[in-house]
Amino acid sequence: MPDPTVTVRMFGALHTLRKERGLSTVADVVIPVEGLTATDLAELLDLPLDLIEGVFCNRTVYPMRHHIAPGDRVAFVPKGTPGPHRFFLGLYAAGKEEGEG
Amino acid sequence: MREIVRVNMATGAISKEPLPAAWARYGGRALTSALVFKEVPADADPLGPDNKLIIAPGLLGGTAAPNGGRISIGAKSPLTGGIKESNSGGTAAHALGKMGIAAIIIEGVPADKTVSYVLRLFPDGMIDLVARHDLKGLGTYETVAVAKGIEAAEHRFSDKASFITIGPTGEMGMKSAGIAMTDPHGYPNRFAGRGGLGAVMGSKGLKLIAIFEEGLKGTEHADKEAFTAAVRKFANALTTHAVTGTALPTYGTNVLANIINEAGGYPTRNFSSGQFEGVEGISGETMREITLERGGNVKHGCHTGCVIQCSRYYVDKDGHYMTKGPEYESAWSLGANCGISDMDTVAALDRKCGDIGIDTIEAGVMLGVYMASGKIAFGDGPAALAALDEIGKGTELGKILGDGAEATGLAFGVKNIPVVKHQGLPAYDPRPIQGIGVTYATSTMGADHTAGYTITSNVLAVGGTVDPLKPEGQAALSQGLQIATAMLDSLGFCIFVAFAVLDMPEAFEAIHEMAAAHTGEAWDADALMQLGKETLTYERLFNEHAGFTNADDRLPKFFLEEKLAPHDVVFTVTDEELDSVYAFVPEVAAQLGIK
Ligand code: SF4
Numbered sequence: 001m002p003d004p005t006v007t008v009r010m011f012g013a014l015h016t017l018r019k020e021r022g023l024s025t026v027a028d029v030v031i032p033v034e035g036l037t038a039t040d041l042a043e044l045l046d047l048p049l050d051l052i053e054g055v056f057c058n059r060t061v062y063p064m065r066h067h068i069a070p071g072d073r074v075a076f077v078p079k080g081t082p083g084p085h086r087f088f089l090g091l092y093a094a095g096k097e098e099g100e101g
Numbered sequence: 102m103r104e105i106v107r108v109n110m111a112t113g114a115i116s117k118e119p120l121p122a123a124w125a126r127y128g129g130r131a132l133t134s135a136l137v138f139k140e141v142p143a144d145a146d147p148l149g150p151d152n153k154l155i156i157a158p159g160l161l162g163g164t165a166a167p168n169g170g171r172i173s174i175g176a177k178s179p180l181t182g183g184i185k186e187s188n189s190g191g192t193a194a195h196a197l198g199k200m201g202i203a204a205i206i207i208e209g210v211p212a213d214k215t216v217s218y219v220l221r222l223f224p225d226g227m228i229d230l231v232a233r234h235d236l237k238g239l240g241t242y243e244t245v246a247v248a249k250g251i252e253a254a255e256h257r258f259s260d261k262a263s264f265i266t267i268g269p270t271g272e273m274g275m276k277s278a279g280i281a282m283t284d285p286h287g288y289p290n291r292f293a294g295r296g297g298l299g300a301v302m303g304s305k306g307l308k309l310i311a312i313f314e315e316g317l318k319g320t321e322h323a324d325k326e327a328f329t330a331a332v333r334k335f336a337n338a339l340t341t342h343a344v345t346g347t348a349l350p351t352y353g354t355n356v357l358a359n360i361i362n363e364a365g366g367y368p369t370r371n372f373s374s375g376q377f378e379g380v381e382g383i384s385g386e387t388m389r390e391i392t393l394e395r396g397g398n399v400k401h402g403c404h405t406g407c408v409i410q411c412s413r414y415y416v417d418k419d420g421h422y423m424t425k426g427p428e429y430e431s432a433w434s435l436g437a438n439c440g441i442s443d444m445d446t447v448a449a450l451d452r453k454c455g456d457i458g459i460d461t462i463e464a465g466v467m468l469g470v471y472m473a474s475g476k477i478a479f480g481d482g483p484a485a486l487a488a489l490d491e492i493g494k495g496t497e498l499g500k501i502l503g504d505g506a507e508a509t510g511l512a513f514g515v516k517n518i519p520v521v522k523h524q525g526l527p528a529y530d531p532r533p534i535q536g537i538g539v540t541y542a543t544s545t546m547g548a549d550h551t552a553g554y555t556i557t558s559n560v561l562a563v564g565g566t567v568d569p570l571k572p573e574g575q576a577a578l579s580q581g582l583q584i585a586t587a588m589l590d591s592l593g594f595c596i597f598v599a600f601a602v603l604d605m606p607e608a609f610e611a612i613h614e615m616a617a618a619h620t621g622e623a624w625d626a627d628a629l630m631q632l633g634k635e636t637l638t639y640e641r642l643f644n645e646h647a648g649f650t651n652a653d654d655r656l657p658k659f660f661l662e663e664k665l666a667p668h669d670v671v672f673t674v675t676d677e678e679l680d681s682v683y684a685f686v687p688e689v690a691a692q693l694g695i696k
């Protein structure tokens with residue numbers, strides 16, 4: 001049986017939000033064995049979806065409909081990442097796809 | 102009619118001439134590159150009499166165009182041996198723009214090398230060149246302080262003055278020397294850092310340029326009403342977009358540290374890993390917390406008219422100004438690339454680089470290489486500071502280190518030297534972020550991160566589909582980015598406007614509407630992109646004449662052979678694809694009638 005936790009990191013505005021709530025910016029979250037979407041995971045952590053542009057899952061960027069499985073390394077990226085990385089990393093595309101999936 | 106100011110350092114002669122009509126659309130980078138192409142022999146010694154230092158505000162310099170106050174400085178680079186344009190914030194661009202100056206050309210070298218010269222531009226149009234013995238060897242901060250004192254004594258100084266200066270490294274001709282610009286508070290903390298332009302200024306005997314703008318009015322517009330409307334439209338877009346309206350002003354560019362680290366593309370300890378365990382300590386989020394705790398400034402513009410305001414000041418434990426809040430590239434180069442995870446140490450290194458006048462990116466890449474040689478240890482902040490001290494003093498060791506990463510790597514037998522066209526790679530490893538590798542490899546500037554940002558719709562279509570770990574589509578994306586960046590650099594826009602323009606078509610429209618209303622000429626989206634292409638064409642041809650071939654558009658071998666953790670990938674974009682990036686050059690060269 002795989003480890004039912006995922007490690008979640010939160011950056012930028014989400015980082016600040018967690019600190020304001022007196023919480024760590026890296027969280028170990030127990031998730032269902034069958035996994036869940038990044039959107040569901042963000043809701044579980046009470047993160048405002050309208051602030052999130054995309055999600056890293058095991059160091060690759062995906063839109064928020066991406067399926068997260070137990071054992072994954074996850075990081076939520078808020079809207080507002082500057083630089084050409086918005087394109088090169090696929091963040092721009094992830095943000096655009098949000099809501100479609 | 103904008104004018105060109107020509108200053109001959111051999112004779113002391115200063116003259117003015119009208120900007121050629123064919124270049125009426127050029128400003129900033131387009132103008133520095135066109136002038137270098139036309140006036141500097143490609144085989145010139147970069148520190149000799151035939152090289153010229155060109156300083157040009159963007160086309161919209163001196164106007165109220167939001168974020169339109171960047172200044173471009175160009176020359177043949179002593180570091181790369183090719184053409185160089187490096188641009189910066191600070192207050193000088195608007196001051197020159199208001200004076201109607203399209204460019205200053207500094208040419209020749211003075212016979213007496215013991216004198217430092219100061220070029221002064223006054224609001225009434227008078228320009229003079231004065232010799233000073235008291236500025237020689239001073240750091241950038243002290244130079245500006247002394248200059249302010251002298252000018253105040255002569256009743257010339259007011260707070261409305263801009264200074265452009267070099268540190269001792271520029272005077273000593275070191276290849277990593279940059280040129281500092283003062284910000285609205287008078288700190289010389291904005292840099293045209295890359296490519297050794299500070300050494301070119303030093304070779305001319307020019308220590309300082311002082312621009313006095315008291316009483317100057319903004320430049321005239323062909324259609325004032327239309328210009329004001331376009332400015333409003335543009336400012337509205339910038340202040341409402343998520344990147345430019347919220348994220349950049351809150352965290353600055355260093356908000357990228359955690360993100361690039363998470364992507365596995367954060368070069369660590371001389372590009373030997375793509376993730377840094379100490380990233381939290383040098384991240385934008387931490388920098389903001391420390392600065393707020395100590396009562397430092399966390400949001401201001403680097404020039405008047407900036408509505409994004411991504412700048413901040415880093416202060417010491419007692420709340421005293423140390424340096425500009427290190428940008429993402431500086432925090433990376435002096436932090437992760439050296440295995441240093443303490444923000445105060447990074448800020449001390451950043452301040453030292455600023456004071457002795459060297460590029461923080463080249464300095465950090467050099468330190469990473471020096472650490473890889475085993476001469477000092479990764480993570481050793483005091484040793485890194487001592488190395489920078491050697492550079493500032495110009496010791497034997499300092500002269501090697503001050504010539505940058507490649508010179509240091511060759512001197513100390515380091516195998517992996519992360520440079521392209523002899524210039525250190527900036528803050529993204531090209532293996533897991535292949536697109537930026539294409540830009541590094543092919544940029545006319547040498548490895549340069551700012552050579553490739555974007556806005557156009559054709560770029561977006563590509564940008565939406567590329568996989569960062571795969572080669573497909575990267576060359577086309579990089580080409581679009583490089584053209585768009587050259588265009589923004591020529592108009593004088595800060596690169597960060599691109600993110601709003603990207604998502605908001607009205608912001609892109611506002612750019613050509615501002616250009617049209619200001620100049621009275623027809624501008625549209627195609628004209629903007631043509632400006633970018635023409636700029637790159639001058640640069641590419643100059644480099645060809647200087648002996649560069651496709652073989653120079655390559656990354657160092659280790660990026661193709663050594664896998665990078667955690668993605669365990671190498672750079673796989675093919676040579677054919679790299680060579681396709683500049684396919685448009687022959688056609689544009691024919692249009693321009695140049696070879
Ligand atoms: S956004 Fe930052 S770099 Fe751009 S003009 Fe404003 S302060 Fe300068």
